[in-house]
Amino acid sequence: MVILLVDGRSPITTSDQYLADQIQKSEKPYILAVNKIDELKMEDSALSFYELGLGEFYTLSAQNNRSVGDMLDGVAQKLPEKDFKDEHVKDCVNLAIVGMPNVGKSSLMNGLLQEEKSIVTPIAGTTRDSIDSFLRYNKQDFRLIDTAGLRKKSKITGDIEFYSTVRTFRVIQDCDLAAVLIDADKGFNNQDKDIIRHVIDSGKGLIIVINKWDLLKKDTHTQKEYCQDIYGQFPMLEYYPILFISVAHNLRTREVLKTSLEVFKERQRKLKTSDVNDFIKKAMAYHSPPILKGKNITIKYGAQVHHSPPIFAFFSNHPNDIPLQYKRYLENRLRDNFGFNGVPIKISFRDNK
Numbered sequence: 574m575v576i577l578l579v580d581g582r583s584p585i586t587t588s589d590q591y592l593a594d595q596i597q598k599s600e601k602p603y604i605l606a607v608n609k610i611d612e613l614k615m616e617d618s619a620l621s622f623y624e625l626g627l628g629e630f631y632t633l634s635a636q637n638n639r640s641v642g643d644m645l646d647g648v649a650q651k652l653p654e655k656d657f658k659d660e661h662v663k664d665c666v667n668l669a670i671v672g673m674p675n676v677g678k679s680s681l682m683n684g685l686l687q688e689e690k691s692i693v694t695p696i697a698g699t700t701r702d703s704i705d706s707f708l709r710y711n712k713q714d715f716r717l718i719d720t721a722g723l724r725k726k727s728k729i730t731g732d733i734e735f736y737s738t739v740r741t742f743r744v745i746q747d748c749d750l751a752a753v754l755i756d757a758d759k760g761f762n763n764q765d766k767d768i769i770r771h772v773i774d775s776g777k778g779l780i781i782v783i784n785k786w787d788l789l790k791k792d793t794h795t796q797k798e799y800c801q802d803i804y805g806q807f808p809m810l811e812y813y814p815i816l817f818i819s820v821a822h823n824l825r826t827r828e829v830l831k832t833s834l835e836v837f838k839e840r841q842r843k844l845k846t847s848d849v850n851d852f853i854k855k856a857m858a859y860h861s862p863p864i865l866k867g868k869n870i871t872i873k874y875g876a877q878v879h880h881s882p883p884i885f886a887f888f889s890n891h892p893n894d895i896p897l898q899y900k901r902y903l904e905n906r907l908r909d910n911f912g913f914n915g916v917p918i919k920i921s922f923r924d925n926k
């Protein structure tokens with residue numbers, strides 16, 4: 574972990590910029606701390622430090638011990654999570670295969686393992702009722718997480734669907750991205766929507782996989798119509814990949830790995846602060862925020878403050894008054910400009926004062 578401490582009373586120096594670039598290249602966790610901000614009214618003078626491209630920063634006064642504790646909280650937050658999350662395997666694409674019972678999750682996992690020769694023995698996840706397998710595809714290690722099938726003579730007499738939902742949610746918590754399987758013949762239902770919503774709300778990557786495509790008569794069902802039907806029910810899914818496969822006929826199953834890798838990489842992307850600010854300027858020029866109750870809303874600047882999942886901070890004079898529609902407009906334009914296909918994006922609107 575690196576703390577870059579800069580002098581908040583002098584303009585950005587070339588060595589500040591050099592160090593900021595080195596820190597980003599190192600991919601180590603970091604904190605930018607702007608020192609010598611002795612009192613609240615000096616905060617504004619620190620705004621120029623966004624230009625370093627390191628995103629959010631802490632202002633403090635080392636001499637007066639002002640806000641040093643806040644910075645320490647930031648340090649604690651950024652420490653690697655591996656100490657707390659024992660089941661998350663690093664350097665692996667942690668891909669959860671989830672969906673309603675009988676959609677073909679285990680079949681898909683077995684199918685992929687048979688094709689990719691470098692199998693490591695499947696091992697049981699200790700806290701998730703899951704079966705994990707490892708494979709290598711395109712020079713990348715994958716950990717596939719399948720929820721273990723319910724035992725036939727289960728002692729659980731309660732609501733089986735509720736039980737499998739709880740397990741699904743546990744698996745989602747532990748992945749980088751989830752492939753949500755849907756039975757083509759049964760269609761897209763409310764439980765599928767709940768699972769999808771949960772994946773998105775958890776900030777995980779998402780791909781929709783329509784399995785058993787072999788069972789549909791293709792003259793009446795085209796992929797395009799199927800997608801349109803899904804978008805009609807869940808418009809946000811236009812920004813997530815939808816694959817049509819048949820595990821039984823070995824049709825396009827490898828697409829699941831290819832697309833997963835793409836989504837995994839999109840989720841890791843971090844945009845440069847200058848690009849985000851150019852974007853904000855253009856988006857506002859094209860379609861300015863509405864004037865509400867006589868308030869002239871502007872978004873002054875912004876940065877991507879986090880990746881995996883991507884989180885943006887946009888600073889505005891009236892962060893609490895930006896209408897939902899305008900927020901959606903910004904998110905959609907952000908996606909049109911920068912991609913992030915398959916990845917949930919969060920924009921946090923903050924006060925620029």
Ligand SMILES: Nc1nc2c(ncn2[C@@H]2O[C@H](COP(=O)(O)OP(=O)(O)OP(=O)(O)O)[C@@H](O)[C@H]2O)c(=O)[nH]1
Nearest residue numbers: 673674675676677678679680722784785819820821
């Ligand atoms: N027609 C057809 N059948 C399939 C396909 N994929 C899987 N199946 C069948 O669907 C049934 C369920 O497959 P599983 O892989 O056990 O499904 P699952 O999602 O793991 O089920 P649970 O673990 O019980 O939730 C099996 O009979 C499979 O042979 C497919 O692409 N086409």
Ligand SMILES: [Mg+2]
Nearest residue numbers: 678679721722
């Ligand atoms: Mg299964």
